[in-house]
């Protein structure tokens with residue numbers, strides 16, 4: 001489907017340098033920074049620099065270069081945080097039922113403790 005991107009979302013403001021962030025990694029097409037309200041000892045958000053609402057929008061409309069860069073950026077974040085050995089969880093919420101707060105694609109990298117069952121509903 002066609003998604004409508006809101007350029008005033010908070011991650012767009014971070015990308016424009018209008019609000020600060022704690023950058024972990026920056027690549028040609030991606031930015032990673034720590035989550036402002038961490039849910040685990042390691043909680044890093046990885047976002048593409050392009051205007052994509054969610055993973056579906058990105059996978060459908062991004063260039064191959066952006067997709068490769070973003071995928072590798074997530075790997076580099078895991079490596080940089082030293083979480084590969086003990087494990088980690090990647091989460092990307094989308095839309096109403098996914099309870100997505102910020103309408104710019106982001107993957108949560110969560111690690112640093114046993115994260116428990118995937119859902120507790």
Ligand code: AMP
Pocket residue numbers: 010019021033034035036037038045092093099100101102103
């Ligand atoms: P989601 O519910 O998947 O859209 O998650 C949005 C995430 O963005 C939450 O985990 C928030 O804590 C995080 N967040 C919101 N504002 C900021 C910010 N200014 N810097 C870093 N993380 C943020």
